[in-house]
Amino acid sequence: MKDSKSPPDFVARIVRSIPKSGIRDFFDIVNNVPDAISLGVGEPGFPTPWHIRDAAMYALEKGATAYTSNLGLPELRRRISKYVAQFFGIEYSPTDEILVTTGVSEAVDLAFRATLDPGDEVLYHEPCYVSYRPVVELAHGRPVVLNTRYEEDFRLTADAVAAKIGPRTKALILNFPNNPTGATLEPSDLEGIAELARRHDLLVVTDEIYSELTYEGTHRAIASLPGLRERTLLLHGLSKAWAMTGFRLGYACGPRPLIDAMMTIHQYTMLCAPTLSQWAGLEAFEQVDADVAEMRSRFRRNRNYMVAAFREMGLPLIVPRGAFYAFPRVSGLGMSGREFALALLEEEKVAVVPGEAFGAGGADFVRCSYSTSLENVKEAMQRMARFVSSVSGTRSSVARS
Amino acid sequence: MDEILRILQNNARESVEDIARMVDLPVDDVKAKIAAYEKNGVIRGYQAVIHEDMAHVDTVTALIEVKVTPERKNGFDTVARRVGSFRQVRSLYLVSGTFDLLLFVEGHTLQEVAAFVSEKLAPLEGVTSTCSHFMLKTYKHQGLLMDPPDEYERLKVTP
Numbered sequence: 088m089k090d091s092k093s094p095p096d097f098v099a100r101i102v103r104s105i106p107k108s109g110i111r112d113f114f115d116i117v118n119n120v121p122d123a124i125s126l127g128v129g130e131p132g133f134p135t136p137w138h139i140r141d142a143a144m145y146a147l148e149k150g151a152t153a154y155t156s157n158l159g160l161p162e163l164r165r166r167i168s169k170y171v172a173q174f175f176g177i178e179y180s181p182t183d184e185i186l187v188t189t190g191v192s193e194a195v196d197l198a199f200r201a202t203l204d205p206g207d208e209v210l211y212h213e214p215c216y217v218s219y220r221p222v223v224e225l226a227h228g229r230p231v232v233l234n235t236r237y238e239e240d241f242r243l244t245a246d247a248v249a250a251k252i253g254p255r256t257k258a259l260i261l262n263f264p265n266n267p268t269g270a271t272l273e274p275s276d277l278e279g280i281a282e283l284a285r286r287h288d289l290l291v292v293t294d295e296i297y298s299e300l301t302y303e304g305t306h307r308a309i310a311s312l313p314g315l316r317e318r319t320l321l322l323h324g325l326s327k328a329w330a331m332t333g334f335r336l337g338y339a340c341g342p343r344p345l346i347d348a349m350m351t352i353h354q355y356t357m358l359c360a361p362t363l364s365q366w367a368g369l370e371a372f373e374q375v376d377a378d379v380a381e382m383r384s385r386f387r388r389n390r391n392y393m394v395a396a397f398r399e400m401g402l403p404l405i406v407p408r409g410a411f412y413a414f415p416r417v418s419g420l421g422m423s424g425r426e427f428a429l430a431l432l433e434e435e436k437v438a439v440v441p442g443e444a445f446g447a448g449g450a451d452f453v454r455c456s457y458s459t460s461l462e463n464v465k466e467a468m469q470r471m472a473r474f475v476s477s478v479s480g481t482r483s484s485v486a487r488s
Numbered sequence: 489m490d491e492i493l494r495i496l497q498n499n500a501r502e503s504v505e506d507i508a509r510m511v512d513l514p515v516d517d518v519k520a521k522i523a524a525y526e527k528n529g530v531i532r533g534y535q536a537v538i539h540e541d542m543a544h545v546d547t548v549t550a551l552i553e554v555k556v557t558p559e560r561k562n563g564f565d566t567v568a569r570r571v572g573s574f575r576q577v578r579s580l581y582l583v584s585g586t587f588d589l590l591l592f593v594e595g596h597t598l599q600e601v602a603a604f605v606s607e608k609l610a611p612l613e614g615v616t617s618t619c620s621h622f623m624l625k626t627y628k629h630q631g632l633l634m635d636p637p638d639e640y641e642r643l644k645v646t647p
Contacts (some may be wrong), residue, residue: 114645127645217647266647332646351614388495388510395509438644465506 109444132459143371159187213446241270245279269407418451
């Protein structure tokens with residue numbers, strides 16, 4: 088019999104089983120240090136380009152405050168279709184192969200709810216963005232982790248994927264350029280993984296959110312490989328390369344039956360992506376080349392600066408080839424990523440995110456975002472260098488005594 | 489344009505060491521490149537962008553439209569060189585449209601600028617008319633807002 092004093096617990100078992108996000112937990116700690124310099128954000132450290140904000144205000148002024156079609160504004164879908172064809176080289180029909188969503192996050196959620204039956208297995212690589220695993224679990228799927236490793240530049244190899252494919256494997260999530268490692272895939276990795284997907288009849292869900300922010304080589308989406316378009320959901324949005332995180336605007340492109348299935352859920356749960364954001368998104372596609380080129384060159388400079396600074400400090404890291412994160416290994420200092428992040432915050436007031444927030448394989452690392460201003464990056468690197476040298480000084484004197 | 493120039497155009501005080509980190513080149517290479525740009529004239533100078541109201545700058549600036557009869561062979565260049573030689577002329581451009589030269593002229597007083605226009609500029613051979621606009625307030629200069637809005641406070645940690 089239940090204790091009459093405790094309130095009834097209505098929370099579903101599956102939700103109770105999902106751990107609190109490591110990001111959330113660290114956010115609360117950093118919030119108590121109000122003047123900390125932050126390298127902890129997963130978004131560009133400056134506002135949306137003015138012409139996009141201006142378009143949002145204009146849309147508000149003219150009363151664009153009603154619902155749109157469930158799929159999204161037809162002109163926006165046409166514009167997305169054109170952009171995806173130009174950038175990724177894949178054609179999707181704006182009438183029934185594109186769904187505008189409330190950020191890529193909603194698209195990820197819809198993708199798995201629309202395709203998983205209880206017990207279906209989904210392969211995903213760690214370290215990775217925080218939502219994939221919980222979203223698969225909430226869709227009653229079984230997440231199966233593939234660990235990417237520092238020694239292999241955090242790439243996902245076809246062998247690593249093949250080793251975990253079983254009779255219940257239904258889908259594979261790919262997110263490259265990767266948050267938090269900055270890794271990208273080699274063409275050979277991509278082709279090997281594509282071959283496995285074809286051979287084992289897998290659905291591939293790609294989170295392409297950092298695609299434009301590729302600094303080395305040309306980004307290629309797996310959906311553009313032979314035989315992959317029909318088995319891929321290409322998820323993308325405007326949050327990162329257009330600095331529009333708060334607009335919550337994403338989209339899913341895929342074969343009609345899959346978009347239809349996602350639409351079935353979307354129409355009852357979200358109705359449509361925020362209308363103002365959709366109008367802003369339409370404007371965002373007007374000056375794509377200039378806006379994105381500006382952001383990419385800004386981030387590349389910051390990246391180079393940060394990589395050089397970490398090398399000078401003696402912290403090992405792979406050169407991030409995309410996204411806007413550096414992921415140095417700090418375990419050589421005798422600390423876990425979490426211990427490093429806490430001590431750095433306390434001693435030098437610099438916020439970085441413990442790598443464990445992105446999966447157990449990230450425990451020896453910290454994620455440092457270089458999407459903030461160059462001034463912030465410089466100041467943070469100076470403080471971090473001071474911190475690292477004091478920690479290594481203490482360690483070597485302990486070792487001597 | 490070279491990345492190094494882009495960086496300096498954004499912040500002329502960026503140190504050679506920091507530039508070297510950003511472009512992933514040895515410090516000495518960056519030094520040599522900048523020296524070459526200074527020598528061959530690609531880099532014309534380094535100036536601070538000053539908020540003139542806050543710094544209590546007591547000058548007046550006028551934007552002056554000038555119509556010019558171009559010369560055979562030299563076009564506008566001879567007149568432009570003469571106009572540009574006056575120290576009062578801070579900037580000078582040849583533009584398309586209803587006039588030819590656009591000048592930014594600086595003086596201590598309105599009278600000084602007016603005198604420059606009537607005594608030096610208008611009488612120049614080839615100048616057929618001038619139209620002066622006195623500047624009242626600078627909102628943005630060299631790509632920098634003089635009074636930018638407060639920065640929006642962002643969350644410090646996000647996924």
